[in-house]
Structure formats: structure tokens, C-alpha cells
Amino acid sequence: MVWRPCHPGGKGSEMSDGQITVSGLTKRYKNLLAVDGLSFTVQSGRVTGFLGPNGAGKTTTLRMLLNLVTPTAGTATIGGARYADLTDPVRTVGAVLEASAAHRGRTGRNHLRVLCAAAGLPDHRADDVLELVGLTPAAKRKFKGYSLGMRQRLGIAAAMLGDPKVLILDEPANGLDPEGIRWMRGFLQSLAKQGRTVLVSSHLLSEMELLADDVVIIAAGKLVRQGPVAEVLASMSTSAHVRVRTPQADALAAALAGIPGAVVTPRADGTLLVTGVEAPAVGKAALAASVELHELTPERPDLEGVFLELTAGKAGIR
Numbered sequence: 325m326v327w328r329p330c331h332p333g334g335k336g337s338e339m340s341d342g343q344i345t346v347s348g349l350t351k352r353y354k355n356l357l358a359v360d361g362l363s364f365t366v367q368s369g370r371v372t373g374f375l376g377p378n379g380a381g382k383t384t385t386l387r388m389l390l391n392l393v394t395p396t397a398g399t400a401t402i403g404g405a406r407y408a409d410l411t412d413p414v415r416t417v418g419a420v421l422e423a424s425a426a427h428r429g430r431t432g433r434n435h436l437r438v439l440c441a442a443a444g445l446p447d448h449r450a451d452d453v454l455e456l457v458g459l460t461p462a463a464k465r466k467f468k469g470y471s472l473g474m475r476q477r478l479g480i481a482a483a484m485l486g487d488p489k490v491l492i493l494d495e496p497a498n499g500l501d502p503e504g505i506r507w508m509r510g511f512l513q514s515l516a517k518q519g520r521t522v523l524v525s526s527h528l529l530s531e532m533e534l535l536a537d538d539v540v541i542i543a544a545g546k547l548v549r550q551g552p553v554a555e556v557l558a559s560m561s562t563s564a565h566v567r568v569r570t571p572q573a574d575a576l577a578a579a580l581a582g583i584p585g586a587v588v589t590p591r592a593d594g595t596l597l598v599t600g601v602e603a604p605a606v607g608k609a610a611l612a613a614s615v616e617l618h619e620l621t622p623e624r625p626d627l628e629g630v631f632l633e634l635t636a637g638k639a640g641i642r
């Protein structure tokens with residue numbers, strides 16, 4: 325086989341056929357609908373966060389995408405084809421579903437060379453991907469001496485051997501230290517910038533807010549919300565609220581009582597949570613009532629808040 329790297333980045337079209345389309349995807353285990361008529365799309369050139377409470381069906385969905393689990397109904401395609409029908413799966417999709425496992429006595433480099441041989445890829449791809457994930461200095465060290473972070477990088481290196489258009493990762497940040505997480509974020513974003521499709525499941529919502537362009541949120545096997553992170557957050561802006569610090573809490577509550585929809589709730593940290601009214605109106609009411617303010621901060625919901633609100637009561641571990 326002749327190795328022709330894709331040279332992503334220069335020509336978007338080379339990488340543009342990596343859309344993932346999940347349509348009516350369903351998986352039943354006896355009485356349990358692990359995935360229940362799920363439909364969503366994942367675009368190339370973007371990092372998409374796949375979010376859901378424990379047991380929501382994320383791993384099962386990813387495994388169906390990769391033909392590791394047979395769907396009860398529905399389809400999952402990558403670039404228009406089911407995984408099983410891909411003509412060149414190694415170049416089309418790379419996946420990291422769990423922390424990398426390798427022969428303990430084998431070096432990282434040899435582990436990757438074995439995978440190259442199995443996939444019909446040239447040996448030098450092992451060195452290419454070690455470089456890509458910053459593992460070159462550890463290339464000749466044995467796997468048993470690798471830290472968890474290094475094992476995660478090795479797993480990603482293995483997924484990148486075929487220079488795939490699509491990368492699928494299940495909880496890649498698990499067990500990484502802050503530096504490792506920062507590296508992962510930059511790495512995945514750079515792959516998306518090259519036009520690749522990056523689908524990453526995670527329960528680290530604050531991290532997802534930094535990492536992802538789009539999110540797909542599921543609960544109890546069903547789609548709850550999908551779209552660009554900014555839009556999903558904006559769609560929840562009705563629950564925007566204002567944090568107020570004042571030594572005259574009662575007077576402020578009285579001043580706000582005249583504003584329809586305004587609700588004042590004391591918080592444990594001594595501040596007041598004001599909902600149903602924007603910050604300028606709170607400030608104006610306080611001024612009119614001569615209430616002294618020490619803090620007036622609009623708080624937009626973050627992804628964590630949105631996630632909890634959208635998935636509330638929709639089953640955790642089933």
C-alpha cells in the first residue's frame with residue numbers, strides 16, 4: 325500500500341466529508357432502552373461535546389458508531405457510510421474508547437509499530453504520531469512505566485495512525501492533570517481547525533465549555549439538546565440571574581417587590597440571588613430606594629447549570 329497523507333488544513337474539502345449522522349439510533353438490552361431513538365449530527369471542522377449523566381447512553385452510542393455494538397434500530401454513519409461499510413476505516417475514523425492498553429513490556433514506539441503492521445500502514449507513522457502527541461522523548465520507554473497521562477496520549481497517537489478525518493474519544497480527560505487537560509484541549513481544537521470532525525464525550529462540563537464548539541446533550545438515551553455551545557447557553561438566558569451584595573437586603577427586597585417577575589433569594593455566602601430582572605434594573609431600583617450596593621454582577625448560566633437544568637430528573641445511573 326502507498327501511504328498518502330491527507331495534508332489537512334490547506335484544503336478543507338479533503339476533510340469535509342467526515343460528518344457523523346445518527347438517526348433514530350436505538351439499543352435495547354432486555355428491558356432497558358440504553359439508547360432510545362437518538363438523532364443528531366456532528367459537523368466536521370468543529371469539536372463536539374457529547375454530554376449526559378452517568379448511564380445516559382454515551383458509550384453505547386459511540387460503540388454503535390464504531391460497529392462494536394449492533395443497534396436494535398436506526399443508523400449511525402460517518403461521511404455517509406456505516407462503519408462496517410467504510411472502504412478505508414483506518415483513514416476515516418480514529419477512536420479512543422478507554423485508556424490505552426498495551427503490552428507492559430513493549431515500548432510506546434513498538435506498540436504503535438505493531439498497530440501499523442496490523443493496519444497496513446508504514447512504520448514511520450508510529451514516529452509521526454508520537455511526535456504529534458508529544459511522546460517522542462518517551463518513545464523508547466516501556467509502556468509499564470507510562471503515567472496515565474502518557475497512556476492517554478499513546479491512545480490518541482494510536483487513533484491518529486491513519487491520519488483519520490474523524491476522531492471519536494470517550495472521556496479523554498479522565499485522570500489527566502490540569503496541564504494534560506490543557507494539552508488535550510489545544511490538541512483537539514487544532515485537529516478541528518484542520519477540518520477534522522472531533523466528537524468527545526465528557527462529564528467535565530466546565531472543560532467542555534472551553535473545549536467544544538457544539539454540544540449534544542442526552543439523558544436516559546434520548547436527545548435533550550444539540551447546537552453550538554453559545555446558542556445552547558443563550559437559549560437558557562431566561563434563567564439569567566444577578567448576584568447582589570448589600571448590607572440592606574430587606575430594603576432591596578422591598579424595592580424590587582414592585583418589579584413584576586423579580587424574585588430575591590438569599591444565598592449561603594451572604595449574597596442575594598435576584599432572578600427575573602436584569603442587573604441595570606436592580607441597580608436603578610436600589611438607587612431609587614437609597615440602598616447601598618457592594619456588588620451587582622449579572623450571572624449567565626454556564627454549561628454546568630444548563631446541563632443540570634436540562635437533564636434534571638431524567639435518570640442518572642439506570
Ligand SMILES: Nc1ncnc2c1ncn2[C@@H]1O[C@H](COP(=O)(O)OP(=O)(O)OP(=O)(O)O)[C@@H](O)[C@H]1O
Binds near residue numbers: 356642
Ligand atoms: N452490554 C450491556 N448489557 C446490559 N446493559 C448495558 C450494557 N452496556 C450498557 N448497558 C446499560 O446501558 C445504559 C447506558 O450505558 P452507557 O455506558 O452507554 O452510558 P454512558 O452515558 O456512557 O454512562 P457513563 O458515563 O457512566 O459511562 C446503562 O444503564 C448501562 O448499564
